[in-house]
Amino acid sequence: MRVIRNILARVGGAAAGFAVTSAMAAPQPWEWTFQPAATDMMRQITWFQDYTLWFIIPITVLVMVLLGYCIFRFNAKRNPVPSQTTHNTLIEVIWTVLPVVVLLFIAIPSFQLLTAQYNPKDEPKLTVKATGNQWNWDYEYETKDQLSFNSAILADSDRAKLGKEDRTEYPRLLTVDHELVVPVNTMVRVLVTGADVIHSFAMPPFGIKVDAVPGRINETWFKAEKEGIFYGQCSELCGKDHAFMPIAIRVVTQEQYDNWYKMAVTDLPGANKALMAEVDHNKTKVAAAD
């Protein structure tokens, strides 16, 4: 009883925690579905997952019921004389044709989704290169002003210095010192590579995950629809600190992005601080309006 109560309390706590932190997306305690989608692509992935469940669950239940029925009804004790039946044409036709139909229903949207993931709807407006290192990320903006920086997990001792003490917004093991900043509703191309071993650039709320392979550049893209801070992680077992190379992307308005970028070229910590101050200021304004 106490175990159940503990679980309920934790689930309730997770739900409350999420309500507070709607401006960010990160894994939640006791989460057992996908994170809320922040791109159209992730929405399509979530839809496809729900869609396939409509096939998988009935098939699993049917097979379990048939197995149970056979074990119960046709065991040796109840059936001292085994049946001599060798085949039944109708049943054989059904169990050949039905799986083919089911596979077609799954394959067609699956291929459509795969094609959509490789074909951005419009031309990317911004290109960012992400290079995986053991165990942090380098980001490089492919624009005429040179901007590149390293993004590593934030040590607890540096939280105060960077103004990231609020652990609901800057969770443990996911917060970085310098986030990748991109404008909202903008097609962003990400070129992904590795500097030493294979890493993987994964951002669940955007529905992207792509390997970072040394000597090779992989491409992916996203168009974030919501402002806020989004968390992902390296998703390839890359070494002893694999679990400590989070990815944080801050999505802001075009204007905030332009201001940030202009300043970041010469003063990245200053630009981040100014951006955080502005985002927090807007948040309190929204809260006051509520």
Ligand SMILES: [Cu+2]
């Ligand atoms: Cu890695």
